[in-house]
Amino acid sequence: GENVGLHLPTLSVQEGDNSIINCAYSNSASDYFIWYKQESGKGPQFIIDIRSNMDKRQGQRVTVLLNKTVKHLSLQIAATQPGDSAVYFCAETRDDKIIFGKGTRLHILP
């Protein structure tokens, strides 16, 4: 079946470096994608979104890139900080719901 999934379960990054978290999706009809951050014991927190008619969108310290040709989504976090430690989920919308991928844990090295 079609799903939204992630390449790596855990990513370790040195504090201050840039982080890149990747996501592959298989539903070519998906037209809206979202990245969520989930800290331990908390609910998913919206980070940034992108529609399929865009290939890049920037926020504060975060950038989302969309490559529709290979159905790939990435989240770039600039100058990673300890507070960025969390699990990051990509998600796609289907009809009136969000479908989450499996999540990547971002671990910040001091």
Place this chain on the structure above:
Amino acid sequence: EPEVTQTPSHQVTQMGQEVILRCVPISNHLYFYWYRQILGQKVEFLVSFYNNEISEKSEIFDDQFSVERPDGSNFTLKIRSTKLEDSAMYFCASSESGPRYSGNTIYFGEGSWLTVV
């Protein structure tokens, strides 16, 4: 910042018992959702609710589950007869309109942790 609130934060219940999880969505939001997350796994869609009726539900949302908006502020998830495998974090969420519309954030609550023993 407006937020979705959920109660209880943690509930322990015996297998076979009924459980009601409560949520207060953001006040001007019209779409409501329940998701669950089994420990260490991804967040799974259960049900979406709009205009006082279920708009979509997943395979997980079987006859043991029901949702209700009993008044103008609360949105509840009921599990009629809990099973061990219902142990999970349950998240309520809401949005101003359907998530297909860009710029329309879905806000999640902090979750209700359900342990079935």
